[in-house]
Amino acid sequence: MPALDPRDAITKDLGARLIEIARGDDPGAHLAALSWPIDALRALCPPPSEGKPYGRRVLTTGPGGEVVVMSWAEGTRCAPHDHDAASGWVVVIAGELCERKLSLAGETLTVDGEASCGAPGLIPVSSGVVHDMVATGDALTVHIYTPPIGRMRIFDEANKQTVMVGGDHGAWLPDDAGEAIAIKPWAANDVVLIVYTTRYREGGAQFERAANTLATDKAAALPDAKVRCVRVETKREVVDAIAAIAEAGEVIGELHFVGHSGMYGPMFGTRELPEQFSPEEWRTLTIPFAAGASAYFHCCRSARWFAPFFARTFGVNAHGYHWYTTFSPRPDAFRWRPRTEVGPLYVVGCPGRKSHGLLGSLGKYTGAIPAEPMKRFSPEDTGGAESYDNVADLYDEVYSDIRVRQDEWRWLTRHLAELERPQVLDIGCGNGALLAQLSDRIAGGHGVDVSARMIEHCRRRLAAMPALGATLIRGPHLPFADNSFDAVISFLSFRYLDWDPILMEIVRVLRPGGRLLIVDMVAGPVKWRETGKLARSKLRQLRLRFNDPELFARLHKLVDDPRWAAMLAHNPIRAEHELCWYLESRFPGRSVELLDVGWHSRVMAFDSGPIYDGYVPPQSYP
Numbered sequence: 001m002p003a004l005d006p007r008d009a010i011t012k013d014l015g016a017r018l019i020e021i022a023r024g025d026d027p028g029a030h031l032a033a034l035s036w037p038i039d040a041l042r043a044l045c046p047p048p049s050e051g052k053p054y055g056r057r058v059l060t061t062g063p064g065g066e067v068v069v070m071s072w073a074e075g076t077r078c079a080p081h082d083h084d085a086a087s088g089w090v091v092v093i094a095g096e097l098c099e100r101k102l103s104l105a106g107e108t109l110t111v112d113g114e115a116s117c118g119a120p121g122l123i124p125v126s127s128g129v130v131h132d133m134v135a136t137g138d139a140l141t142v143h144i145y146t147p148p149i150g151r152m153r154i155f156d157e158a159n160k161q162t163v164m165v166g167g168d169h170g171a172w173l174p175d176d177a178g179e180a181i182a183i184k185p186w187a188a189n190d191v192v193l194i195v196y197t198t199r200y201r202e203g204g205a206q207f208e209r210a211a212n213t214l215a216t217d218k219a220a221a222l223p224d225a226k227v228r229c230v231r232v233e234t235k236r237e238v239v240d241a242i243a244a245i246a247e248a249g250e251v252i253g254e255l256h257f258v259g260h261s262g263m264y265g266p267m268f269g270t271r272e273l274p275e276q277f278s279p280e281e282w283r284t285l286t287i288p289f290a291a292g293a294s295a296y297f298h299c300c301r302s303a304r305w306f307a308p309f310f311a312r313t314f315g316v317n318a319h320g321y322h323w324y325t326t327f328s329p330r331p332d333a334f335r336w337r338p339r340t341e342v343g344p345l346y347v348v349g350c351p352g353r354k355s356h357g358l359l360g361s362l363g364k365y366t367g368a369i370p371a372e373p374m375k376r377f378s379p380e381d382t383g384g385a386e387s388y389d390n391v392a393d394l395y396d397e398v399y400s401d402i403r404v405r406q407d408e409w410r411w412l413t414r415h416l417a418e419l420e421r422p423q424v425l426d427i428g429c430g431n432g433a434l435l436a437q438l439s440d441r442i443a444g445g446h447g448v449d450v451s452a453r454m455i456e457h458c459r460r461r462l463a464a465m466p467a468l469g470a471t472l473i474r475g476p477h478l479p480f481a482d483n484s485f486d487a488v489i490s491f492l493s494f495r496y497l498d499w500d501p502i503l504m505e506i507v508r509v510l511r512p513g514g515r516l517l518i519v520d521m522v523a524g525p526v527k528w529r530e531t532g533k534l535a536r537s538k539l540r541q542l543r544l545r546f547n548d549p550e551l552f553a554r555l556h557k558l559v560d561d562p563r564w565a566a567m568l569a570h571n572p573i574r575a576e577h578e579l580c581w582y583l584e585s586r587f588p589g590r591s592v593e594l595l596d597v598g599w600h601s602r603v604m605a606f607d608s609g610p611i612y613d614g615y616v617p618p619q620s621y622p
Helices: 006-010 012-022 027-032 038-044 204-221 235-247 279-284 306-314 353-365 388-398 406-416 433-438 452-462 499-509 528-547 549-559 562-570 576-586
Strands: 054-062 065-072 087-094 096-105 108-118 121-125 130-135 140-146 151-156 161-166 182-185 191-196 226-231 252-258 289-298 317-320 325-328 346-349 375-377 423-427 444-449 468-472 485-491 510-523 593-597 601-607
Touching: 012 027, 012 054, 012 065, 012 140, 027 087, 027 121, 038 065, 038 087, 038 140, 087 096, 087 108, 096 289, 108 121, 191 204, 191 235, 204 226, 204 252, 204 346, 226 235, 279 306, 279 499, 289 306, 306 317, 306 375, 388 452, 388 549, 388 562, 406 433, 406 485, 406 510, 406 593, 406 601, 423 433, 423 499, 433 444, 433 452, 433 468, 444 452, 452 468, 485 499, 499 510, 510 576, 528 549, 528 593, 576 601
Parallel strands: 191 226, 191 252, 252 289, 289 317, 423 444, 423 485, 444 468, 485 510
Antiparallel strands: 054 065, 065 140, 087 121, 087 140, 096 108, 096 130, 151 161, 161 182, 317 375, 325 346, 510 601, 593 601
């Protein structure tokens, strides 16, 4: 990694470059390899004023992140503080820092761990984590946060209170109380926020009743707590409910969602117009959680992907159910609801026909199976297990020729042929095998992917094709001008994307009349009427296995690798109805097609038809 140019130290270019590194792959290794312009940065940063732990200078701040340089006073400890939803790195480029990690329980601030870091060194910063630091020498640090710190809580141990300040405030108690956004005594109870939805599918009245039961139980268990039960039917209403608490200077001790969910979290709206927060939208939300806060998602399958993701994103413990949920007048087991619509009602996780077949259904309705306890997830780092980088080489060996996906290839080329020599954008391009095979059918094309290793394979494969290229991206933002492409393709990748944000970007980069073509795999059991299609599919696979045994050997090498299983655990496929209801609601009159079926999954395809200027997909947020 080349040295940073000292002349860049007083420009935004240095900050922008550091943010790009922090948001990229393996940021720790790349930051550790940099040669820092120490003298230029020290000259740039003001010295600490009397009684302050450090002087600070902001290099750059924006939606993507912020970079701050700090010059430390020896022996002056900063106040215990958090970084809201931001995470990132403290880079020690001179001197040494001693960091303590802390937690607040009741009225006691406890030290959970302590470690020293000398130059050159890195201190990772996670969202929601409380820490403080002290310099044991003449220290200089560079702080890189993504996203920028919106608000910061400072923990005043002497007065047993938490002081909320703006993100541009240093980690010390304000000299003037008027600088604080809010001050909360540690003895005060936090808000218990219960949000529920009623419209997405059937059972709306029961969800409202279950939410009110939960509110009653919480009020009894926490007599001094502020329990708020709010009906939310859109993403925007969820944001507004959270914002109302922040604007009141309060914090959330417990967040509960009662309602329906898909594999990637809570669902809102209706089947005719469903909404779901995308991962990127969650990451950009600021939720005013209290220290030690917890979140609970009383909905189907929320423990399979969403609760762990939420815990990592917001630095809180999150809880969810692995199985599907049902209603019961008891919280510990399924029981038939009485005919009367009064009395308590609970959402409980329970094995049943959808998860355990007829035996599961029998166990549920006879009351022989207890309710599933909610699973708890702490905000632990995945270590990059979710990235395709770890399996890119094995994947490339299997899919060097994408035409082995015969049904998908035939559908895509047939629909693409309706456009004359189009310019194509391939979102989730992977190893570039699709673009390479399309090269003689299109005027030009570009692939984007979030996996750096996949992009390396893609660029090598396309190197001799000047009309084709590939770019590594971060988040649902496409680095292309408006009206750049005639077709956007998502081939076996749409399930991973941030649907609402990326759809807005797709519409923006398409030329008038351009089309979105999607081929993807979804979860769904085979139906009786599809047994003939399933048999033909299995016969084709058997024929291919005998015709190309080496391909099947490479395929088994991929799927048997533990890194593949780890990646799939963090990137689950969505249910069939999620894909169908979403796309058909965004493009009225267009239908999702079934291409192939397996025992528990199926391959679907979708052609948006021509999209013209002025089309904006319906959504309530952002």
